[in-house]
Every structure is written in C-alpha cells, then in structure tokens.
Amino acid sequence: MARMVRSCIQSLLKLINSMIGMVGIAMILYALWMIRVWHGHMDDSPFDAPAPWFIYTFLGLGVTLCVITLSGHVAAETANGCCLYCYMVFVFLLFMLEAAVTADVFLNDNWEEDFPEDSTGNLEDFKDFVKANFEMCKWIGLSIVSVQGLCMLLAMILKALGPHSERSYDSDDDYTPDRVPLLKNYVPTPYVVGDPVYGTKNASYVRINDKTNR
Incomplete structure (x- = not known):
C-alpha cells in the first residue's frame, strides 16, 4: 500500500512540476523573440544602446525555472532526501x-524607480499587456504560485515517506555478506582470536551428555 501511495505521489509531483518547466520554456521563447526584435532595431540605429536588462532577466528566469523543473524531476524519481531538500529550497x-x-x-507607487531604465521599451509593452489583461494575468500568476506551493507539499510528503525499500538494496550484491548480515537470512561466521577451537558445538554437547549418563 505504501509503495503504491509513494508511486502516485511521485507521478503527481512530476506532472505538476512539469507545469513550472512549461512556464520557463514560454519565458525563454518570449525572451528570444524580444532579443531578435531588439537586434533588428539596433541594426537600424547608429547609436549603441545599453544592455537590455529586462530581456536578459526574463531569459534568466526562464532558464532558472527549467533548472528547477529538472531538479524536481530527479528528486521525484529518486525520492532521495538530499535532492528533495534542494528542490524545496x-x-x-x-x-x-x-x-x-x-x-x-x-x-x-514608485516601484519603477527600483529598476534600471529599459532602453528596449519591452517593459512598457509588458506593463500595457498586463493592464489590458489584468484578470487573465492575475489568474495565471495565482496558478503559478499554487503550482509551486503544491510541488513543495508533495515533495514534503514524499520526503516523509522515504525512498523505495527495494531500491535501498539494489546494490546488495556489490557488498560482502558480512556488511549486510540482516539480508537473506545470512548468519556470519564468528571470528576466532587466539588459539583455534576444534570440534563443533554438537560434538561437545554429545560428550557432555555421555559423561552425565555415566
């Protein structure tokens, strides 16, 4: 039962985590399109414009989301505690x-002063788009935040359940039997320090019984 629950949570975490990756891919594509348009304007301009920080920030966020998605997929697949902790962080x-x-x-009210001036004008276009489609953008933002929160919750549950028990012993054959004494009903051979003891326990038991009967 626990194995089935763990597998369901792993699959659900991968599915929801992939939504973050889809957002990251969309941001990367949009940033590449903005870079293409900006370079087209720069070819026609004789002046050098400052670096388009808004475009590169958008691109960096998209790449970051894709990296987080990859780490989440690895954490969900392995169910390793360290990977899950890193993903949640x-x-x-x-x-x-x-x-x-x-x-x-x-x-x-003056939040625009906290950001550098955008020479490409893409920040203004983005602001106008958000204002014109505020309801849609609001629900998209809430959905993204909800997906992130759900991913953290599933990662915490998966961490509490722990890894698959059978995966913990995939490499048992790579170790000597004395390192895994509880597996496969293995009984280790005791080590003798000093003079060797001859005879077996059964033989000693028979001799004691013979003396007692006499």
Whole structure:
C-alpha cells in the first residue's frame, strides 16, 4: 500500500512540476523573440544602446525555472532526501523572490524607480499587456504560485515517506555478506582470536551428555 501511495505521489509531483518547466520554456521563447526584435532595431540605429536588462532577466528566469523543473524531476524519481531538500529550497527561494517583487509593485507607487531604465521599451509593452489583461494575468500568476506551493507539499510528503525499500538494496550484491548480515537470512561466521577451537558445538554437547549418563 505504501509503495503504491509513494508511486502516485511521485507521478503527481512530476506532472505538476512539469507545469513550472512549461512556464520557463514560454519565458525563454518570449525572451528570444524580444532579443531578435531588439537586434533588428539596433541594426537600424547608429547609436549603441545599453544592455537590455529586462530581456536578459526574463531569459534568466526562464532558464532558472527549467533548472528547477529538472531538479524536481530527479528528486521525484529518486525520492532521495538530499535532492528533495534542494528542490524545496529552490522553489522556496523562487517563491520569496516572486513575493518580494509583487509586494514592491503593489505597495510602492514608485516601484519603477527600483529598476534600471529599459532602453528596449519591452517593459512598457509588458506593463500595457498586463493592464489590458489584468484578470487573465492575475489568474495565471495565482496558478503559478499554487503550482509551486503544491510541488513543495508533495515533495514534503514524499520526503516523509522515504525512498523505495527495494531500491535501498539494489546494490546488495556489490557488498560482502558480512556488511549486510540482516539480508537473506545470512548468519556470519564468528571470528576466532587466539588459539583455534576444534570440534563443533554438537560434538561437545554429545560428550557432555555421555559423561552425565555415566
């Protein structure tokens, strides 16, 4: 029963974790499109513009989401405690970053001053798109946050369940029997220090019985 529950949670974590990867891929594609458009404008301009921080930030976030998705898939597959801890830390740090940016935008009226000037104009286009489709963007943002929280919850449950018991002994044949005495009903041979003892326990028991009968 526990094995079936663990397998279900692993599959569910992989499925939900893949949604984060899909968001990361979408951000990477959008950033590449912005880079292509920006380079097209730069070819027609005789002046050098500063680095498009907004585009590269978008690209970096997309790559980060893909890396987190990969680590989550590995953690779900292996159910290793260290991998699950690292995955939960990555998701938590991402959640804190999102919370900080969201709080700055909604609580600070001059939040644009906290960011460098965007020479490409893509930040303004992004703001206009969010304002024009605020309801849709709000639900998309809430869905992403909910997916991250659910991934952390499933990772915690999987960590509590522990790895598959049979996987812990996949490499039993690689070890000598004296290192795994509890497996396969193995009884280790005792080591003798000093003079060797001749005869077996049964033989000694027979001699004692013979003396007693006499």
